[in-house]
Amino acid sequence: MYHQVLLCFSLFAVGAFGQVLNETKIVYTRQGPIRGFRAPNYDVFEFLNIPYATAPTGVNKFKAPLAPPSWNATFNATDRRITCFQPIGDGSMQLAPGAVMQEDCLVANVYVPDVQDNNLPVLVDVHGGGYHVGDTSQSPIALVNSKRIVAVTFNYRLGIHGFLCLGTEVAPGNAGMKDQVALLRWVRDNIANFGGNPDEVTIAGCSAGGASVDTLLLSNATRGLFHKVIAESGCSLSSLAIQFDPLQNAIDHAVRLNFNDPTNVTALEEFYASLSLQNLTQSTWDYLYSRDSYFTFVPCVERNLGQERFLEQPPISILSNGDLSPQPILYGFADMEGFLRVGQFSQWIAAMNTNFSEFLTPDLMFDNEQQRQQVATEIRNFYFGPGALDSSQILSYIDYFSDVLFVHSILRAIPFHVRAGNNQIYLYEFAFTHNNSIQIPFTNVTGANHCEQHGVALGYLIDENSSEELVAMSQIMGEMYLNFITTGNPNSNSSIPVWPQVGLNRYPYLHISSNGTQMVIDGPNFQGEALANRTTFWDRMYELYGTRVPIPPSVSGSPHSVVLNKLWIICAMVALLRLN
Structure with missing residues (x-):
């Protein structure tokens, strides 16, 4: 009877920002009762x-x-938009x-x-x-x-x-x-x-x-x-x-x-x-x-x-040291992570021509400034070639920042966990494109933006303007997340193919493509030669110069x-x- 009275009353409740608040639910916590x-x-x-x-x-x-505060009266858990x-x-x-x-x-x-x-x-x-x-x-x-x-x-x-x-x-x-x-x-x-x-x-x-x-x-x-x-x-x-x-x-x-x-x-x-x-x-x-x-x-x-x-x-x-808890891990990354830096492209490409060493990742170690400049030249040539950098190399620019910010650190971490005995690691690359996908400036190329896979899986990137293909992919990605959350394994009987755990050499892994909702399991060389070459290159950089x-x-x-x-x-x- 008590809860029924609360439910009826709440039909007329108004939130802090003026919206009408519908049916409520009260939960009793250590701090006190909370109304949602x-x-x-x-x-x-x-x-x-x-x-x-x-x-x-x-x-x-x-x-x-x-410690958090406590209360006796019921706490109304409405959106007060608090931000740090x-x-x-x-x-x-x-x-x-x-x-x-x-x-x-x-x-x-x-x-x-x-x-x-x-x-x-x-x-x-x-x-x-x-x-x-x-x-x-x-x-x-x-x-x-x-x-x-x-x-x-x-x-x-x-x-x-x-x-x-x-x-x-x-x-x-x-x-x-x-x-x-x-x-x-x-x-x-x-x-x-x-x-x-x-x-x-x-x-x-x-x-x-x-x-x-x-x-x-x-x-x-x-x-x-x-x-x-x-x-x-x-x-x-x-x-x-x-x-x-x-x-x-x-x-x-x-x-x-x-x-x-x-x-x-x-x-x-x-x-x-x-x-x-x-x-x-x-x-x-x-x-x-x-x-x-x-x-x-x-x-x-x-x-x-x-x-x-x-x-x-x-x-x-x-x-x-290998002192790691062998918990199930799902690692993922998007194929165009470096798009995060496209807004700086015009300014930074000029600076890269002048002094590429300013853009070196800070975790490489060097004996002296001469070695630092030599390595900067080697990395620059690997991604961009020996000539002057210009707008035609924006895809290489995106690849570079994809690798130094996000991708290679993930691929580098996996073997440590595998050596420590964790056989419950899954890896995937998200390369799905749709009607609202980012288009790379100066090109006709589209790709998956930084963290797009996470928003598609959780559903916060989906709205009434989303294409049928994107909605379908969101359902597939959501199912993958739900499977992993509930079982520690992303596989199920849904649209996802059987997807083995990743091994010491960082394969097999799942490649989620832009061809409809097609997914493929890829082997030792990843999806295409480019990412494999980039991974090998950075492995060698850390082997040669060490980690700060x-x-x-x-x-x-x-x-x-x-x-x-x-x-x-x-x-x-x-x-x-x-x-x-």
Whole structure:
């Protein structure tokens, strides 16, 4: 009787933004009762903007998250458009309409199908945005409407707010990743009340979201919090996924903001603690467009301060040591990932002609500047040839940024997992095109854009203007995701062919083509010779020149700090040599 009264009353409820809210559902959590609302046009209840943790504020804003608030009265989980602080761009990246940036931004959305089953598998989706921008606006509600899963999306602190890493009590580092861990712990403790199974959690994400879930797999802090991983267009080995020298990054950025005491770490942390988040975040916009594909304020290896650390060793060291949890992993990438950089093509192609070394990925190591320039010439010639670069080479330009930002790091990571005994890894390339596919400037070529496969699978790229072919592909991709989330295997009796696990040599893998909804299983040379040649080329680059090893922040230039950082590098290099 109590619930019936609530349902009748809710037919007349009005949300914060004026929309009429229909049938409601109340869930009782550790924090208190939460009222969700049936989504228009879906058999899904939405519980929006639930505080899953508390972000420290003021001078403590760079610290780990605190416990979430609790309440006695029913919490109305409506869309309050809460967003973490982030830079506002020039039109290419803007906040969702009505979004409000605030310091305590740690909220989650839970999507629950209207079914009697109370033990559904759970999908936790981590948004992308280079660790600098993003929010929960890309909803998985279409996939939840299958009535086979419960889904969760959430905010986490971004940019300097989330990833200032000084190695001090004020800014230990990785606040944004600790937010993600806090969310997973909230899911463990509360998702059963929403009808989800805390023992069947899949984490997924694309771009920085893909790099996040791949890095969550390497953290001791996440043991037992999830059971499967979908890493799209992102990887822990990508140069956008780790800071190589976080203290130096913080010093360099502070100097840009007129800080004048770069050798004093105490003064440095006081400087950052005193600045408003508006000033801090807006000043980082250009890191998203760095020529060397290094985004600066991203996850870091933490210094031991006697508190829980998210990342104790560099990802390359953890992978090399083979201390990995053999969980099912689905890796995917699009065939035109590098389209992300087409907006900079005219300016950057001229700079590439002048000094290509500015565009080298920062994780290669060189003995001296002469060797660096020699390697830059070799890489330039491999992609573009020895002549001057011009508009006719835009496809090579896209290939280059596809590889250095996303693709090769995924292909490089897979053998580490296989050597560690994981035989539950699946790999695919998304090359499907449709009536709204991107067209490459100066060509008649179309392709799949960065992270397009993720949006097609979750359904947020589908609308009333989508072609029948795209809708059909979304159903196929959604089925693939649902199979993996529920069983750890993307195969089923649907339109997807039998798709074996990937092996040490990174095949077989699934190639999703643009010929209708055709899919093929490809062998040792990938789909076409070009990607195989590019993969072999980058394998050789890392074999010849080695991998730059990220170091934790040292709080001073003391001999102890210098020795500690050298030991990090030596240990990582020894682990890498064991594999050769």
